[in-house]
Every structure is written in structure tokens, then in C-alpha cells.
Amino acid sequence: MLYNWFQYLVFANIWVLPFLGILPVLAFLHFRTQAAAKSTFIVSNARAFTSRTLRxxxxxxxxxxxxLALGCIITALARPQIRNVQSRTKGEGIDIILCMDVSGSMLSKDFLPNRLAVSRQMAAEFVKGRPVDQIGLVIFAGESFTQFPLSTDHESLLQQIQGIQSGMLEDGTVIGEGLAKSVERLSSSKxxxxxxxxxxxGNEQPPETRIxxxxxxxxxxxxxxxxxxxxGMGALGGTSVQEKGVRKSEGSAFLDEALLKRIATQTGGLYFRATDEESLHAxxxxxxxMEKTDVEVVxxxxxxxEFTVFLLAxxxxxxxxxxxxxxxxRTFP
Known part of the structure; x- marks a missing residue:
């Protein structure tokens, strides 16, 4: 507690503190004067003068x-203060839903350690850079699920992102239901x-229960x-991927880029192809x-x-x- 108090202590009149340098000078003069003022006399035995008493x-x-009193007075004149800085971030944010594929193919290792781990890391970094936005998380595989609703509680959101695992949902790829669920989470946004x-x-691989x-x-x-x-995530070329427990070779049709481009273009967004960790980060x-947020830090x-503490001391x-x-x-003349 005392350490924290000194840690936040600042001085308004810091130019007064160098006067503390006179304290060792006064100590030197005191002991020099005491030594010069001592008288001498001859005794036959000095044993009595070697005994130590409290006095x-x-x-x-x-x-x-x-x-010490003088040092406290000088410190008090320097006006010690506790400085308390309070920062608050405010602004007009954007509502964002991260809609992430968690199907079995996301465990493919063309990204190290795998696609899902890299996508988690990049999504977390993105969230950390958007302090005033409401952000939510929807995951999908053979079904879709709202993992975290729109919120500014980014600490909890980051925990949910790090907890995403393949196998949380029935395997498959329902891009349409993942997108629809994400739109639903934004429906009441203002x-x-x-x-x-x-x-x-991947591409749309729906079960019979698709809606x-x-x-x-x-x-x-x-x-x-x-x-x-x-x-669209995946290395270029014939990379093998894991899909429903079976390893397949990724052909040009495995990732439905035409669908992803159509969704982006017709809604005013853009389509990107991530072929490695660096490109996904970019x-x-x-x-x-592109999606700027007005942020103001107050x-x-x-x-x-705190000078009264030193005056009382x-x-x-x-x-x-x-x-x-x-x-x-007490001494006598």
C-alpha cells in the first residue's frame, strides 16, 4: 500500500527538492563541531568509558x-500530490458480426498450426483494434449458432473467440444460414x-435440415x-484438406469464390482471398x-x-x- 502511494506521488514545486542536499552537509558540520568541542583529560584507566548505556x-x-523534521518540511514545501489520471474512450461505433466457419476442413494445416487457430488469432487482433464498436460472433458448420451477441464487452468476446473449436457444431458448411444468423443479430441495431x-x-454443403x-x-x-x-481461406494449389474425417484434395471448386464474390459485391462489401497467415492479417x-470509427479519448x-502528511511527520x-x-x-551545564 505504501509502495503504491509513493508510486503515484508527484511534486508541484519540484525545484525545492534539491534543498534536501543540505541535510548531509548539516550532518557533517554537526559531527565535526562535536569532535572539535570535546575536551581532553588524563586518566589512569579508561575502562569506565567503554561501557554502553541507553543514554x-x-x-x-x-x-x-x-x-528528519527539516527534511519533511522541505518535502512539504515541494507540494507532494497524488496524480490520478482517468481515461475514457467514447465515439460512434460500427456494429460488426464476425461470422466464422468452424467445419472440419478448418483444421487443415496449410496454415500453421491450422486454419482455425490462425483465424481465431486474426479475429482477436481485429477486435482489440476496435474499442468502441459493438462486435458479436456467429459460428457455422452444418448449422449456425450465435456464440456471442453484439456487445462492447470485448474481454468476454475475446474469451469466446479463443474457445472456438471444430466439432462444436454438426459438420458441414451452411454459408447461407451463417449469413442469415449474422443478419438477424444485426436486425435491431441502430x-x-x-x-x-x-x-x-469451403462451399455450401448443407444437411437435409437446411432452412x-x-x-x-x-x-x-x-x-x-x-x-x-x-x-475465402485456403492455400492456392492442390492442398489437401480435412472434411468430415476424410482428407480430400482442394480443387478449384472446393472454395466457392463465385458465391463469396457475389455476396460481397451485392451488399457493398469486398471479397478477399487469404492464402496464408500474412495475407489474412493484411x-x-x-x-x-475501410470501416472507420469515430473515436475520442477523454x-x-x-x-x-499530500503535503500535510509530511508536515505532521x-x-x-x-x-x-x-x-x-x-x-x-537532558544535559546540565
Missing amino acids: NSTLHLPFWLRL AKSKIIILLTD IDPITALEIAKAKGVKVYTI IYNQIDK TKEKFQE ALFFLALELILRYTLL
């Missing part, structure tokens, strides 16, 4: 107390701009005025720059005067010196 052990204590960042590494196809979801997004940025940075500084040392000088350490 002769504390002979210089009043001087040290007076020196933000000036509503965007979805949809990341997937909404991608084109229907696209029309819903257009009707709600939601802008969609789409990201994509999130580009989206971050900083307030408060100062609490000085009075205490002076009072203790007087008590000792006229009682226990």
Missing part, C-alpha cells in the same frame, strides 16, 4: 530527529453502419442494409481501415495534495526531539 547510545538522536465479416474455407440457402440469405442482407465482407487490416487528471519528529532533550537526554 550515551542515543546521544545524537535529537539531532537526527531535527534533521448503428450508422452494420457489417458482417464472413470467413469460410436458408446462400442466395436467400444474400437477399435478406441486402434488404436490411448490411454490408458483407467475405474471406485483409483484416484493410477492412479495419482524459481527466485529478491532484490530491515534521511536527512529530520535533516534538519527540524536545521530549527526549528535556527528559531522558
